[in-house]
Amino acid sequence: MRNEDLRSFAIRYGFIILLVGLSVYFSLEASGFFSARSAVFVFQSVAITGILALGVTCTLVVDGFDLSIGSVATSALMLSAYSMVVLEQPAYVAVLLCLAMGAFVGLVNGLLIVKMKVPDLLATLGMMFLLIGLQRIPTQGNSIATGMSLGDGSTAEGTFSAAFLWLGRHRFDLVLERLVPVPVVIFLLVALAVWIFLEYTRHGRLMYAIGSNQRAAELVGANVQRYKIMAYVISGVTASIGGILLAARLGRGDIASGNNLLLDSVAAALIGFAVLGAARPNAFGTAMGALFVGILLQGMTMMNAPYYTQDFVKGAVLVCALVFTFYLSSKSSAARKV
């Protein structure tokens, strides 16, 4: 009995305890880790992957998966650059275009899955491929920056507008001057919104029901197809938000950036399963998962671990979290059954 209590405690709080323990360890070992600036830096480093991860969480909730988020983000990056630099449009047009593109891709993903019955992994894998190719076509495979030469011999005259760059680079004052960057604020807002949506609205509840037993959800009158499509649209829109912030931070349409976005954000969402013993996709867990990876990398960097070990560490964390979620919670649920 003691054992079972201990296990359920470990499943519930183990991950949080690990997170706190890690922070304490780094604070003691790495000078400068325990500071507001460093904390903000952690948040900043995970803001964009975190936003993408929150989107993919929604698709996981309906028992789907979205592999196209990384490429939607890089497409948004290229599209915003293209609309400002080549088409010379103002910031708000670039932002709206990107959001619309994200929503459209999500809609197509959803329709492929729901109407054409293509399995989710394959549909979004195909979409990923398609977008990676598509984003290169308008610029003949080049990155976009002011002054680049265009296909017809002229040069691009537009620039990234200040308002757009503000999205990626402005920092709000909070206690310290110029402390909190805009992407962190947006990350927290998106996290809050997705959390409230999934946990406290009937739409979120029905999406969980669909993920757990689609047939049952259908038979209580839930519009399963619409909710599934909605999940992919949310995922597409959040991915495009991530892409916009990335573009605003970089200040150019860099064709090569954003390679790691997909893996990092999926990892964050999956690590989130382990938080508070949820054993299911959830917004709070996803945000914590993203932060966990951020803290670990920040601490290791400050302790002079080489950059090329980062992916290995992320992978190890993910595997541990998955074992934690599936092995431990399957044991406890097996014990619960009579």
Place this chain on the structure above:
Amino acid sequence: MTSTVLTIEGVCKSFGRNEVLKGIDLTLNAGTVTVLMGANGAGKSTLVKAICGIHSVDSGNMQIGDAPYAPATAADALSLGVVAVHQSIDDGVIPDLDVATNLMLDQLTKPGAKTFVRDRMMREQATEVAKSMGLKMDVRMRVSDLGVADRQMIAIARAMARSPKVLVLDEPTSSLSASEADRLFALIDRLRDQGVAVLYISHRMSDIRRIANRIISMRDGQVSGVFEQDNLDYEGAVTAMLGHKMTEVNIVPKISYAPVLEIENLSLKKNWPAFNLTANEGEVIAVTGLLGSGKSQMADIIFGLRKPASGTMKIDGRLYTPSSASDAIASGVFMSPKDRGNNAVVGAFNISDNMSLPFLRAFSNFSFISGRRQRRATTEMISQIGVVCQSEDDSIGTLSGGNQQKVMIGRWLLKPSRVLLLDEPFQGVDIGARRDIGRHIRDTAGNRATIVFVAEIDEAIEIADRIIVLNEGNLVGEHTNENLNLGALVAQITGEKAA
């Protein structure tokens, strides 16, 4: 002839604080079908799992023949000659492979098996196995193209290839039609003649009458009665299982003439005959018939999941043409589907969320769920319908089958309906819970028309004011539930002309 194969002495098993088996003693004999009866939660499944090596026992002895038997895993149990076919058939077969491969799977996993599969030889062997078990299908067919009964037979046939001493069948007929069940029984007869000790778990009296040599009743983790000899005391067995005598439920049929649902010239499927039916306010109608008689089609059509081949439906005089479940629900037609595990239970949710799932809108303000209102409604329903649980916050998976079913029925009683459809509401439910559910449905039936779809006649008689019989899509009989002519009813169900 009746040598003891498996002996169990003083077996105890608890999960945490929950004592499930409290000292079980029983024996299984060669060439005998022993039926194990018990209400949900009596510990049947745990006992079966202990015998099959899925659970280890806390104390007590098991012996096969004279050798001690303590299987650590299911594979262990198999190698010692104990084979089980579980309730969900698809655990026993691989649907994407053909019959031959399914029958010969053990050959593929055997140590020292050849790397390359020789299909022709395998098919020949498989055909032989199939023939010896009385299976007639082509061994090249894919298992996914076969019916439930055939899949089950294949699972049993493969198990028999190991020539086991003990065969455990856990509610094997729960998804079979009568003729399919007959084939299964024929197979069990054959195995019995070969000297296998069969342990057969079932709720169904008709099965038990057909095949039992002995009956063991379980109640509350203990054996409460063993019945053998030629004249099995069925009533005694049920009494031992429930602790009280099986009583007839007395129903005084209500006769009313206030049509709620009017079905006119409805043909359930292409080329099936059309019929009329009117369901009145306050009335409980039981629709009965064999598997394939059109019961499920009828339920699906009224709930908007299928289109009828022809005909019209009216609710309260207005034309009713639902095209989806949400349409039906909006028109006040609710349905509790059959097979709750696949069609109704949301495993990830607690009782409260499961129960209120269809009506989340009513418990929300601007899409935000009001936990307080939801809880108030569900706790009230939990106490009304008698769900045994700690609180409304319990995970649905912690409940026994009967209690889960109460939650699923309670779901559709949370809000008033015009027409309530209950498809096989007593599937996998013990008699106690069945009485509770039946009583509650009748108590609340006043302001709606209720249609219950059941295969078992007993269940129909227990709940209905009026009994409708379907046979191959046609309405062949209609009886008021009073002084029933059972012979005529059964004849209509089976499609024989009543004399």
